[in-house]
Amino acid sequence: MTEDGRRLFLAYNVRSYGVSPRAWLSPQLTGREIFTADYWSRITRLAEKGLFDAVFAGDSSQFLGFNRIDIDGVDRFVAWASVVPHTERIGVIVTASTTYNDPYRLAERLLSLDLLSDGRVSWNLVTTFAEDAAANFGLARHPERGLRYRRAEEFAEVVVGLWDSAGDGPAVAHRGENFTVSGRLPLPRSPQGRPPIIRASSSDEGRRLAGRLAAAVFDSALTVTEAQERYRKVKSDARDAGRDPADLAYLPGLRIVLASTTAEAKARVDELFTQDPITRSEHESWFGGLIGANVADLDPDKPIPATVLEAATAAATADRDHLRASTLRVLADGPQIPLSEHLLRTRYLSGGHGTFVGAPEHLADRMEHWFRSYAADGFVIAPDLVTETLPILVEEVVPLLQRRGIYKHEYAASTLAGHFRAAAGRLSEVSA
Helix, strand or coil, rough: CCHHHHHCCCECCCCCCCCCCCCCCCCCCCCCHHCCHHHHHHHHHHHHHHCCCEEEECCCCCCCCCCCCCCHHCCCHHHHHHHHHHHCCCEEEEEEEEECCCHHHHHHHHHHHHHHCCEEEEEECCCCHHHHHHHHHHCCCCCCHHHEEEEEEEEHHHHHHHHCCCCCCCCEEEEEECCEECCCCCCCCCCCCCCCCCCCCCHHHHHHHHHCCEEEEEEECCCHHHHHHHHHHHHHHHHCCCCCCCCEEEEEEEEEECCCHHHHHHHHHHHHHHHCCCHHHHHHHHHHHHHHHCHCCCCCCCCCCCCHHHHHHHHHHHHHCCHHHHHHHHHHCCCCHHHHHHHHHCCCCCCCCCCEECCCHHHHHHHHHHHHHHCCCCCEEEEEHHHHHHHHHHHHHHHHHHHCCCCCCCCCCHHHHHHHHHHCCCCHHHHH
């Protein structure tokens, strides 16, 4: 534990077999594991052995391409419910959108799973950005951004009110722009008081909601300087809402390729882009979308024209696409290298999160630096290969973090809300 009482919070992102598009081809897998309860429970039990605070998975409301096996065909509630009987302390972070859900039913499902787990469930609150999701719910068009965020605000308030009504709490009497809800949730109160909320957003609207209601912000930051700035904003949002900044954690996502040596990790990335032309094509398409230009129209041996980056940044700012705008600023402020070099450097960046490719000791160095620099209270780790990476984290990285005094040696709480409180400390340097 650090001098100010903080300690690192870690969540493991179980996205299918990993964020690598070739993860399902691992020799350790048959390609059917994600459709078995054993896969989910085995990973979560190992993460619990490593004292991870939580496991995490994303969600979607639209049909996705089927060029690879992906988690998005497995209902999150069902998958995590299969994990609960086989674990004791580790938390479960369930992603669910406010755009295409009903607040009463979602509040009921989340609290039910929370009760079955003895208080180890958290809601990752997101809004759906994919326009083609609308057709799956009988809508002619996707709600515009302003409406989505107003709905999210109201949705979250209703859910929290329903959770607080459980047991002998006050009945909800809500009549708003989007919802009319009246009554009490017919369930006991959560062992956590209420399940903690995580807000996955970089937008001003998303941060304000998190400042009022969330236990953590799950965000994307590419550099430690950028993360420090966002960290301060998140703490300010909590303070502006009348809360202790220590009650709102900042958790950047971190994509990792972890191996025994840095050379081995880099070789794995090189192999992916050498052997898989679809991956190269998808990456070039993503990068072109990022900079607002067709990569094939630019000279690969010259830097990206400043006019291209300026126009793309202006467009991203106008659209309030904070993640894209911050990524473009990193490119503009970085070294003036050829486009081909940018494609090499960013080939594992298309998820928008910070990345790490290397060995355990260097990963521990990076995590400690960001943590002690008040750029993160913890990380949501997304590995390229789920099954291969987790044992290395548990057996090598966790002991390194423990020896450096920033990671626990045992669970201090039995609920996920308790894990957040144990990690927070007082954060005196940023709350002053």
